[in-house]
Amino acid sequence: MHPFTLERPRDLAAALILRAEAGRNDAPAEYIAGGTDMVQLLQEYVRRPDRVVSLAGLLDDRIGSTQQGLRLGAAATMADVAAHPVVAREFPVIAEALLNSASPQVRNQATMGGNLLQRTRCPYFRDIGYADCNKRTPGSGCAALKGENRWHAILGTSEACIAAHPSDLAVALVALDAVVELRGPDGERSVPVARLHRLPGDAPHIETTLQPGEVITAIVVPASPAARRSHYLKVRDRASFEFAVVSAAVALEMEGERIKEARVALGGVGTKPWRAPEVEAALSGASLDPDGLRQAAALAAQNARGYGHNTFKIELMQRAIVRAVETAGGRA
Numbered sequence: 001m002h003p004f005t006l007e008r009p010r011d012l013a014a015a016l017i018l019r020a021e022a023g024r025n026d027a028p029a030e031y032i033a034g035g036t037d038m039v040q041l042l043q044e045y046v047r048r049p050d051r052v053v054s055l056a057g058l059l060d061d062r063i064g065s066t067q068q069g070l071r072l073g074a075a076a077t078m079a080d081v082a083a084h085p086v087v088a089r090e091f092p093v094i095a096e097a098l099l100n101s102a103s104p105q106v107r108n109q110a111t112m113g114g115n116l117l118q119r120t121r122c123p124y125f126r127d128i129g130y131a132d133c134n135k136r137t138p139g140s141g142c143a144a145l146k147g148e149n150r151w152h153a154i155l156g157t158s159e160a161c162i163a164a165h166p167s168d169l170a171v172a173l174v175a176l177d178a179v180v181e182l183r184g185p186d187g188e189r190s191v192p193v194a195r196l197h198r199l200p201g202d203a204p205h206i207e208t209t210l211q212p213g214e215v216i217t218a219i220v221v222p223a224s225p226a227a228r229r230s231h232y233l234k235v236r237d238r239a240s241f242e243f244a245v246v247s248a249a250v251a252l253e254m255e256g257e258r259i260k261e262a263r264v265a266l267g268g269v270g271t272k273p274w275r276a277p278e279v280e281a282a283l284s285g286a287s288l289d290p291d292g293l294r295q296a297a298a299l300a301a302q303n304a305r306g307y308g309h310n311t312f313k314i315e316l317m318q319r320a321i322v323r324a325v326e327t328a329g330g331r332a
């Protein structure tokens with residue numbers, strides 16, 4: 001592990017100043033909250049900051065609900081959010097995404113904000129023994145393009161990076177039009193979760209639209225009939241503690257036997273949490289007839305590109321959408 005100074009500021013304002021000062025001195029700094037991802041990155045020399053600024057105790061960890069929706073403090077843990085009765089009842093896609101993530105131990109420690117900002121599981125990014133990784137070392141190439149890319153993305157890729165976004169929670173939140181509240185050196189602002197993560201383009205090392213030093217302070221999820229009838233389907237290589245090969249977050253508002261409104265987001269297939277508006281449009285007004293669902297799901301694959309080991313995801317993604325819509329549609 002690269003040696004670093006652990007800063008423990010007394011409040012969030014002091015943390016922002018510390019982080020900003022570190023930037024000015026050209027001494028890289030990182031925030032750390034739950035630490036379930038950051039500690040791994042530090043241990044493996046993937047991140048080598050001179051200063052680590054602890055956010056422990058500085059961020060809201062409350063879970064609040066009103067008729068308008070849900071407000072999750074950034075420091076709320078995955079376990080507490082998943083177990084909250086309002087989340088389970090009114091936003092099942094969130095509870096299911098969380099319960100299908102990581103292990104109980106990790107869920108007890110990992111925070112909402114940190115979950116959204118976790119780094120990709122691309123093995124070439126995580127192993128500094130591989131020199132070619134544009135995300136870790138800009139301009140060095142991409143070992144995954146011609147390497148083992150079974151876990152990689154088929155949507156939103158570029159010649160510079162094909163890493164899949166890892167967060168299940170982010171996929172559920174994108175489907176529900178959630179927003180993150182941010183605080184940084186220049187004040188506060190809000191950003192839809194759908195615009196929090198960037199496509200890799202030719203700069204895959206810049207993963208989010210956060211400004212330098214900004215932190216996520218809360219997540220706001222609007223209530224809706226669709227949120228109540230929602231489902232997260234995760235396909236993975238083993239039953240627990242595994243990232244998605246493919247996942248689908250679906251939220252439906254039904255009118256009798258027909259879908260009035262559908263929201264569909266995908267995980268494991270995109271370089272960012274992937275909303276599928278063309279599928280949603282095709283599902284609007286449709287019944288749950290399997291043939292119709294398959295035709296709608298096929299639209300998600302229009303711009304998909306396989307890289308060899310991961311080409312099977314193009315078909316699997318469509319099947320996951322169909323299954324998730326059937327499950328959500330069957331919910332009361």
Ligand code: SF4
Pocket residue numbers: 120122123124125132133134135136141142143144145152160161162163204
């Ligand atoms: Fe690095 Fe992205 Fe290529 Fe993985 S896919 S090796 S993260 S550049």
